[in-house]
Amino acid sequence: MTLTLKIWRQADAAAEGRLHTYQLDEVSPDMSFLEMLDVLNEQLNAAGEEPVAFDSDCREGICGMCSLMINGEAHGPEVTTTCQLHMRSFADGDTITIEPWRAAPFPVLKDLVVDRSAFDRIIQSGGYISVNTGAAPDAHAIPVPKQNADRAFDMATCIGCGACVAACPNGSASLFVGAKVTHLGELPQGQAERDHRVVNMVAQHDHEGFGGCTNIGECAAACPKEIPLDVISQLNRDLRAAMRHGH
Amino acid sequence: MTDMPDTTTTGNPSHDAPGDVVDDAAGYYREGDPIADTKSPDDQPVERRWSERKFSARMANPAKRRTLSVIVVGTGLAGASAAATLGEAGYQVKTFCYQDSPRRAHSIAAQGGINAAKNYKGDGDSVYRLFYDTVKGGDYRSRESNSYRLAEVSVNIIDQAVAQGVPFAREYGGLLDNRSFGGVQVSRTFYARGQTGQQLLIGAYQALERQVAAGTVETFTRHEMLELVVVDDGSGPRTRGIITRDLVTGAIDTHIADAVVLATGGYGNVYYLSTNAMGSNVTASWRAHRKGAFFGNPCYTQIHPTCIPVSGTHQSKLTLMSESLRNDGRIWVPKDPADVTRDPRDIAEEDRDYYLERIYPSFGNLVPRDIASRQAKNMCDEGRGVGPEVEGVRRGVYLDFADAIARLGRPAIEAKYGNLFDMYTRITAEDPYQTPMRVYPAIHYTMGGLWVDYDLQSNLPGLFVAGEANFSDQGANRLGASALMQGLADGYFVLPNTIRDYLADGPFDTVPDDHPAVVEARASVQERIDHFLTVNGTRSVDSYHRELGNIMWEYCGMERSAEGLRKAIDLIRSLRDDFWRNVKVLGDSESLNQSLEKAGRVADFFELGELMCIDALHRRESCGGHFRAESQTEDGEALRHDDTFAFVSAWEFGGESGARELGTPVLHKEDLVYTAIEMKQRSYK
Amino acid sequence: MTSVATTDLVRGGRSTRTTIALKLTMAVSGLVFVLWVLAHMYGNLKAFAGHDAFDEYAGHLRTMGQPIFPHAGALWIIRAILVVAIVAHVTSAVILWRRAEGARTTRYQVKKNKHSSLSSRTMRWGGLALLLFIAWHLINFSAPRVNVTGGSTADPYDLVVDSFSTWWLTLVYLVAMLALGMHIRHGFWSACQTLGWTSTTRARHRAKSAGIFLAVLIAGGFSLVPIFVLAGVITK
Numbered sequence A: 001m002t003l004t005l006k007i008w009r010q011a012d013a014a015a016e017g018r019l020h021t022y023q024l025d026e027v028s029p030d031m032s033f034l035e036m037l038d039v040l041n042e043q044l045n046a047a048g049e050e051p052v053a054f055d056s057d058c059r060e061g062i063c064g065m066c067s068l069m070i071n072g073e074a075h076g077p078e079v080t081t082t083c084q085l086h087m088r089s090f091a092d093g094d095t096i097t098i099e100p101w102r103a104a105p106f107p108v109l110k111d112l113v114v115d116r117s118a119f120d121r122i123i124q125s126g127g128y129i130s131v132n133t134g135a136a137p138d139a140h141a142i143p144v145p146k147q148n149a150d151r152a153f154d155m156a157t158c159i160g161c162g163a164c165v166a167a168c169p170n171g172s173a174s175l176f177v178g179a180k181v182t183h184l185g186e187l188p189q190g191q192a193e194r195d196h197r198v199v200n201m202v203a204q205h206d207h208e209g210f211g212g213c214t215n216i217g218e219c220a221a222a223c224p225k226e227i228p229l230d231v232i233s234q235l236n237r238d239l240r241a242a243m244r245h246g247h
Numbered sequence B: 001m002t003d004m005p006d007t008t009t010t011g012n013p014s015h016d017a018p019g020d021v022v023d024d025a026a027g028y029y030r031e032g033d034p035i036a037d038t039k040s041p042d043d044q045p046v047e048r049r050w051s052e053r054k055f056s057a058r059m060a061n062p063a064k065r066r067t068l069s070v071i072v073v074g075t076g077l078a079g080a081s082a083a084a085t086l087g088e089a090g091y092q093v094k095t096f097c098y099q100d101s102p103r104r105a106h107s108i109a110a111q112g113g114i115n116a117a118k119n120y121k122g123d124g125d126s127v128y129r130l131f132y133d134t135v136k137g138g139d140y141r142s143r144e145s146n147s148y149r150l151a152e153v154s155v156n157i158i159d160q161a162v163a164q165g166v167p168f169a170r171e172y173g174g175l176l177d178n179r180s181f182g183g184v185q186v187s188r189t190f191y192a193r194g195q196t197g198q199q200l201l202i203g204a205y206q207a208l209e210r211q212v213a214a215g216t217v218e219t220f221t222r223h224e225m226l227e228l229v230v231v232d233d234g235s236g237p238r239t240r241g242i243i244t245r246d247l248v249t250g251a252i253d254t255h256i257a258d259a260v261v262l263a264t265g266g267y268g269n270v271y272y273l274s275t276n277a278m279g280s281n282v283t284a285s286w287r288a289h290r291k292g293a294f295f296g297n298p299c300y301t302q303i304h305p306t307c308i309p310v311s312g313t314h315q316s317k318l319t320l321m322s323e324s325l326r327n328d329g330r331i332w333v334p335k336d337p338a339d340v341t342r343d344p345r346d347i348a349e350e351d352r353d354y355y356l357e358r359i360y361p362s363f364g365n366l367v368p369r370d371i372a373s374r375q376a377k378n379m380c381d382e383g384r385g386v387g388p389e390v391e392g393v394r395r396g397v398y399l400d401f402a403d404a405i406a407r408l409g410r411p412a413i414e415a416k417y418g419n420l421f422d423m424y425t426r427i428t429a430e431d432p433y434q435t436p437m438r439v440y441p442a443i444h445y446t447m448g449g450l451w452v453d454y455d456l457q458s459n460l461p462g463l464f465v466a467g468e469a470n471f472s473d474q475g476a477n478r479l480g481a482s483a484l485m486q487g488l489a490d491g492y493f494v495l496p497n498t499i500r501d502y503l504a505d506g507p508f509d510t511v512p513d514d515h516p517a518v519v520e521a522r523a524s525v526q527e528r529i530d531h532f533l534t535v536n537g538t539r540s541v542d543s544y545h546r547e548l549g550n551i552m553w554e555y556c557g558m559e560r561s562a563e564g565l566r567k568a569i570d571l572i573r574s575l576r577d578d579f580w581r582n583v584k585v586l587g588d589s590e591s592l593n594q595s596l597e598k599a600g601r602v603a604d605f606f607e608l609g610e611l612m613c614i615d616a617l618h619r620r621e622s623c624g625g626h627f628r629a630e631s632q633t634e635d636g637e638a639l640r641h642d643d644t645f646a647f648v649s650a651w652e653f654g655g656e657s658g659a660r661e662l663g664t665p666v667l668h669k670e671d672l673v674y675t676a677i678e679m680k681q682r683s684y685k
Numbered sequence C: 001m002t003s004v005a006t007t008d009l010v011r012g013g014r015s016t017r018t019t020i021a022l023k024l025t026m027a028v029s030g031l032v033f034v035l036w037v038l039a040h041m042y043g044n045l046k047a048f049a050g051h052d053a054f055d056e057y058a059g060h061l062r063t064m065g066q067p068i069f070p071h072a073g074a075l076w077i078i079r080a081i082l083v084v085a086i087v088a089h090v091t092s093a094v095i096l097w098r099r100a101e102g103a104r105t106t107r108y109q110v111k112k113n114k115h116s117s118l119s120s121r122t123m124r125w126g127g128l129a130l131l132l133f134i135a136w137h138l139i140n141f142s143a144p145r146v147n148v149t150g151g152s153t154a155d156p157y158d159l160v161v162d163s164f165s166t167w168w169l170t171l172v173y174l175v176a177m178l179a180l181g182m183h184i185r186h187g188f189w190s191a192c193q194t195l196g197w198t199s200t201t202r203a204r205h206r207a208k209s210a211g212i213f214l215a216v217l218i219a220g221g222f223s224l225v226p227i228f229v230l231a232g233v234i235t236k
Ligand SMILES: Cc1cc2nc3c(=O)[nH]c(=O)nc-3n(C[C@H](O)[C@H](O)[C@H](O)COP(=O)(O)OP(=O)(O)OC[C@H]3O[C@@H](n4cnc5c(N)ncnc54)[C@H](O)[C@@H]3O)c2cc1C
Pocket: B073, B074, B075, B076, B077, B078, B079, B096, B097, B098, B099, B102, B104, B105, B106, B107, B108, B109, B110, B111, B112, B113, B114, B196, B197, B223, B224, B225, B226, B263, B264, B265, B266, B275, B276, B277, B280, B281, B283, B284, B320, B444, B445, B466, B467, B468, B469, B480, B481, B482, B483, B484, B485, B487
């Protein structure tokens, strides 16, 4: 296949960026999207132009490192991560516009690479269960109904990629926060800190500059792990409960 | 999964008889003094040693702990759990990782599960049995006291993880579910669907972030360790810090602490294509090795038989397909090389070679990882491989579910393997329900790593090594679901208990910026960066990496021979030489520069690759995951030589001779002594 | 470490100061409006019962709640609640709008909407339009009252008939009802979500269906009178 690529190039966080157009021939449909970019980078390197910077690590759809807004869709047209997207999802002759995630709390560092450390700080503010190493009771001491365990698991599959934020017109990270609040809130171990957790995580979310949710649903549609909108309802509900409890 | 229903013939040392005392590696190394672990209380029975050591290890009181600092490089299972636990204990901790968040470490990709000797199924499991399986699975090349401790603390890991909210699979009664993994006789594997590594890592990551909020841990993301700072002020060497590069700004920083922990994972990416994450590298370990830390058993690598095959030269990494597929899939290739391009469904039953069932009638498709892998390579080398031709060879064999679908029905197969089939379809655009899957072996794990004693301390005082980065517990081959166990055992339970003994002597003197050791380390980092940016050669870093990987895979992969390894060493040396003179790295060092990052990593892989080949050349025996052509039984099976090779090869860096030429490495042997287990030879026929 | 917008952690956050608190305010005030427009729509349909029934209803609004409340007291209470609700609704909306603008300072060159409904994406401009409409509506029928045909404004029923006999005014009302329907369609489900009533897939689907039902009911119900006036079925 032959492709026209319009790629956002930006030298560093402070620089102005713009779209550059590249032509790429001999793209195989079996390539992953990132392998296609690898090939482009080889070509650029050979021609003396600095390769395009983009993030990836596991390339298996699990680490959440890869990002990319592809033709206006976070992680591209399929429900998966960019690294698991393959070129057979595109047609010969296509023009593909590739941009970084855009949200004020995710500043662009270079080209397609953004800083998502805001997510780490949201977890720091309460996305955990406080238990010191060695202080745990036997794992069978507290049975967890399978239904709750399964729901906790579903929400724990979030990979922290940030596609939800990238897709949301409000730049809200409610899906990410909701997934964690629901994961931990579903388990008996997570009850003690439930009120504090939700209040602090939402407060940090707001402080980072993410927008408020207006229940539009773009986030869940973009989420490669299919985290459902339900978690935002759960988040709101938990916050309301915390409000009632005076937090 | 080397462990299959009883696979051993009763202890019969006659196989091991007069090992060839041929020294294939003569001229490539020097032999140094033997080395020994001095921390394990070996006078105690194996089950008492850990309690004994925990008791004898010195402690610092809480007030003093606040004055002691530890650097933890790596935030995978081993690093994150260690840093969180040390933070909880009150030490000042700094963590480093090259990803943008600690949560993305390579551990996240582990699928299958984590072993623990909980015996929740009441099927006769015990700490001793897990210990026994680990040693046997490791082909009697692990250190007995370490393997025992691993089995012993495995039970605490599950408790800890559950308390943190790790959503392991549960049964309807609300209790934890277990599965049997890789054919072991007991069900001891805890799992969270196919994402066990992710869930465990998120648990450890959350514990880590909790400590960040508590102020005991500071995390440095997108920071790569490029050098170790070892200070010797007359009283012997002490590891005191690291030099890092901020991957975003390019800033070179010095971080000083009382002790340094490396938890930087494995080095499978020396093969270029592996199931490891793109950024997995050996730089941290290798820089430590260059500073004097011994490298243990570098040639011990594990190959996983069922990965999705390479689809073209653009391939950047390989994806693992769970081994469980072999429970129902049948592996075959066409008998006639002329058939390899035909639609497999049109190839008649009698024209298919179900080679594992043919060669190993009693184990068939369930032979251990190393055998399944080696035979697949043999078939492809014979020209009977299937799938796309990449660089002249078709590297793939069929894994066929047609019989299983006919026998059990499609819904049953869907229920068992649905998500794996979907993943396969996403990557290959082929439907495994209709046409056989294609699989091929890939590098998956490295048992070798920096040498450590029972305290997980390397021979360099103050340098501790945890997780896949150390060589310790897995021997020459690792059981499935035991790497996650080791990473967390090291990080949560072992290291925090042993490092305190070392730290009890601290805090150590401050190390000023102008200390010669710091100046030297920074200069060496700067020199390499400047070099790469000024070579102005013609070839990209990736192209060198790929070529190095091919050499390693071809000659230091599943099957090794003296001739091949010597050839590999020559090839690596000349390619490395070319690399230093002809690599092309654009951009600058003051901003994010991914080519520059890769250049440094590949430079270290070159040096490691050579040492791996020398180690493999020296170890003239087939053990664990690798087959030495010169060491096989009459019917072509692996032959171990316990009388000549029952030791750990701990390699000391040989220094540099001339411009970027490596000196001769020095081999220190640590004898392996088994008091609780008798050595046996494996047999799968 | 790297350049980030902020690196500090919020300590002692309060639930009442969060964006979700703003959302809750919007949800509750929005639901107050839904109840109000339901009642209002029901009242409007009295126009089908003829002049006297309609005016009696208008009068009843004033005597409602007597003697517990003084004359028109209940109406004033309702008015007060509505004023508070609208102020709260609009203020929260403006704050959230500004936050959203701040969260996406650089726009995408290409952006697709994968899932969101038109209603959900037009809440803000649609809401603004509704606000203008309400202002006109009050001027039209409450105070000072305007009869675009130049006729009397004293009789509520006659004013209604005069107004909707004017084709362009009917059109304005119908467009406004479309906007109202869309606003309710997303707003109702959104309020349920914000109040945490939709934590399962089923509940989510039910809330969405209820939103559509209410939207059609209210917008449709309101539209009947203008249409039938214009069509000459309802006359003076
Ligand atoms: C596909 C796959 C599936 C697997 N499945 C299983 C399984 O089912 N069960 C099982 O037990 N094991 C499994 N394993 C093995 C297991 O996942 C790993 O062995 C284990 O997770 C390693 O953990 P670690 O903490 O030692 O290192 P890693 O998780 O590799 O972490 C390394 C850390 O070091 C950091 N780092 C590396 N170099 C530097 C540097 N120079 N400077 C700064 N930071 C650096 C990285 O950023 C990272 O944080 C699997 C492995 C793979 C590849």
